[in-house]
Amino acid sequence: MYTLTGLKLKNPTILAAGILGTTGASLCRVAREGGAGGVVSKSIGPMPKTGHPNPSMVKFECGFLNAMGLPNPSYPSFLQELDIAKKDSGVPVIASIFGGNPAEFKEVAEGLLPAKPDAFELNVSCPHAEGYGAAVGSNPCLVEAITAAVKETVNVPVWVKLTPNVSDITCIGSAAESGGADAVVAINTLKGMAIDIESGYPVLGNRSGGLSGKAVKPVAVKCVYDLYTALEIPVIGVGGVSSWQDAVEMMMAGAAAVQVGSAVYDRLDIFSEISKGIETFLQRKGYSDVKELIGLSHEMV
């Protein structure tokens, strides 16, 4: 058992938001078959959204580009999915939510409370949804206000998910901390795009989108490293984690736990694999507790 902002996780690997998180059943599957220590839902908003036209996700050599456009059934419809996840997943279920302003965030959080999510994750970082995500998450004042608004509304932990598409991520992280966040999550995807040279068309339906997977790991590690230095609250590391080595690296940079997104493409049980790999590593190195890894690289000078 591993405690993070009061949540008891089976292990320090968590399903990232927007990955296999649209239905309660798939969240349960990731927890049970995949071995995730906790699961985050798809980001849920105030109104149903169909998202951007396809192609909404493509794979390339070093990662993935996606522009889903925050498709979601809105909070009233998602309640039943959250119920299923809470009942059957056997792990903490974190509801990811988004909105265009503090009031919308508050509305969605309130709306999902009946299903008793174990925590909320505030998506102020999606890079390709106009008026949402990074559009609000690049502004420290808004991030603080949104965090405070949700904190006021709920009495479970609130995590704030940050965008790397800013000059200084620690400044946004600090705003979340000031707003009362219990943890920050870094990183959401990097702004990116690809063009089909045969036709000249941008490949994504939305023209541009967000980069994830192996390509972004060094960027994520750096963000986590800097946030660990700047903040008091825990940092949850996400971005390109696809092996136990990546997870250890992220934790040494300062991550209290890791989230895994794109790498479910390789295999669903990546979570068990990572958590077993970490255990073996701890044993080999003679560490008594995974917590000893957290921020270790800061001491190596």
Place this chain on the structure above:
Amino acid sequence: MYTLTGLKLKNPTILAAGILGTTGASLCRVAREGGAGGVVSKSIGPMPKTGHPNPSMVKFECGFLNAMGLPNPSYPSFLQELDIAKKDSGVPVIASIFGGNPAEFKEVAEGLLPAKPDAFELNVSCPHAEGYGAAVGSNPCLVEAITAAVKETVNVPVWVKLTPNVSDITCIGSAAESGGADAVVAINTLKGMAIDIESGYPVLGNRSGGLSGKAVKPVAVKCVYDLYTALEIPVIGVGGVSSWQDAVEMMMAGAAAVQVGSAVYDRLDIFSEISKGIETFLQRKGYSDVKELIGLSHEMV
């Protein structure tokens, strides 16, 4: 022949700054053996700098991390190298320069004028040199002032190289344009780091550094795409270009020419290879001029 801000290039591929650009002889080799249409020197500053301790560059699956720390012999020593490059490379030679403020940029530009570089490229984008590069290049006012200061000093084209580590690269690009830049170059490396999990030490001597190579291409394409929309002046695309397809993609996004950095790792004659590949592509597609590719994706809606 291909004209870019008045420079006559053999082809639209240019050696990126900081790659094989410390000596005149190696610049000549990249032009003659490598087939580059133009070459940019290592960034040269006001004082000799030895750079960060090693490891200063490592390769990983999807790219490279480097933290050279702007090692350079300073402009007085570099004059003789620039002379050699100008005399023997047979292509336009662009002097990349850096400083901590407009006056330093002016000093370096002036100092290199005797060697008659064909253009200057202002490095306001290196992500791992304190007080230089991105430290000044994230501030639009400084970028405008620096550009203006160099423009005042020299009468050859001035390119401004931008950092992607900002919330909105077009805002920095516009500042360069207002300062009188003849072109912008995007992108310099993305902030990133890697940790050696066996020891816990960050791998780079400087702890963190900049990400280049394949991993950053989607980010670079997006920056070029956005800059092409926002600016009047040409955009030169750099970041992860390692094949003619990448070059075509970059040009379709809006790049008037491409620079190639990390991919010289694969082979030195990547420049000839790319320019031949572009030619064949133009023929196959029935385009009469490479310029028809520039910004093409903006028309595909």
Place this chain on the structure above:
Amino acid sequence: MLPLNATITRIDEESPSVRTFFFDFQFETMKPGQFVMVWVRGVDEVPMGLSSKNSITVQKVGEATSKLFELKEGNSFGLRGPFGKGFSLPSEGEKTLVIAGGVGAAPLAPYAEAAKSAGSEVHTVLGARSADDLLFEKLFAKTGKIFISTDDGSKGTKGFVTDVLSSLDLSVYDKIAVCGPEIMMASVFRLLEDRKVLEKSEFSLHRYFKCGLGVCGACCIDKSGLRVCRDGPVFSGVQLLNSELGKYTRDASGRRVKI
């Protein structure tokens, strides 16, 4: 993998609303039942079963398929794939029953051929609204015995494929492969369950696909949480016990929609 550029080499008119588009390369490793994401540039990208190594067979239903229907030989579209799990092939000497409804015949045509090549005796139950809409009738006839049903009785049994099935001895088949509209598949499912032959059956499902890669979760079905795009689209009948099949699907936003 970014979309490949597929240039149309031939277009076959299969029925008033269905065309087969052949393109200029082959998915050599394709298994019948696998699908591709077809990118109609500037419009949308939609899943289509491969009707051969180098073709898709498309029913015109909405925006993307209408745009596809405007394309001519020499035009091109983007293709990613082949994705997903196909139908399992019979072994030599096994008997195979193919049950195809409407455009569901598309992935079953190469399956029937492959089953025959594998040395299986193949029977097909082919259903459509009317005679004109029957797909790949000749092809299925070539691979073995064929039973036809049409809603309007213009050919074969009047009614649904289940009306044909009710008169067949299903216990003789080793593999039963089903694809068609969900309502039809749900009826077939119940029938096969009743006849206790569900464990020999496989169904190819349709759900709204976004990524097609098994990452986004848009296509997951209840209660298993299986991904239609990756764990399917072909599922064994047993995997679909207690599933949402025939009850509801989800729209692009993830909301449940009654079938």
Place this chain on the structure above:
Amino acid sequence: MLPLNATITRIDEESPSVRTFFFDFQFETMKPGQFVMVWVRGVDEVPMGLSSKNSITVQKVGEATSKLFELKEGNSFGLRGPFGKGFSLPSEGEKTLVIAGGVGAAPLAPYAEAAKSAGSEVHTVLGARSADDLLFEKLFAKTGKIFISTDDGSKGTKGFVTDVLSSLDLSVYDKIAVCGPEIMMASVFRLLEDRKVLEKSEFSLHRYFKCGLGVCGACCIDKSGLRVCRDGPVFSGVQLLNSELGKYTRDASGRRVKI
């Protein structure tokens, strides 16, 4: 490739200032003359020739090498490589002359062994400041005839390797492999040029390395612009004609420094 973790399995004291560090894995594909980047964590990363598939032989000269000398068996350092171009091996029956000065013997020791294994007759000219500093004397002696020079005359010819060379008939050798301090290599170069045997010779150069990958340009030599880390460190004598060898090198900032 990120640095591998190399754990020290044995340390051999070769001379008062030189130690060989054996580590716990082998660079199976290593060619003599190739180098690794040795990462002394928290200090620096420096190039070292491989003195065998699983060892480096290090002279203590400054910060990184001093830190290395503090390490014990069981301690570890990081290793990237093997990088660069090694010495070319003789064919069976060819005669090889090895010319090693100081710690330049490190990459030449595995070369002499490999040359002998390839069926070549190997002669070695081994130079050092004094008898105590002679490296791998026994190893070279095992691979063939050995000629020794010491600056102080404490063993062999008093003087430099060139003093030994001047009394040898160099025309009998098919390969001449040279590594040592630059001053020494420059003298050898001139001597070989005079004797018109430069085209048989190869020299392993030292320059300041940053990336070690052939990308940054820190190690390029005049006038060719060749990269010592990638196109070298071993160059043919002919490649070095009209080069900066023996004239100047560059410091970490890229400034020319007289030799």
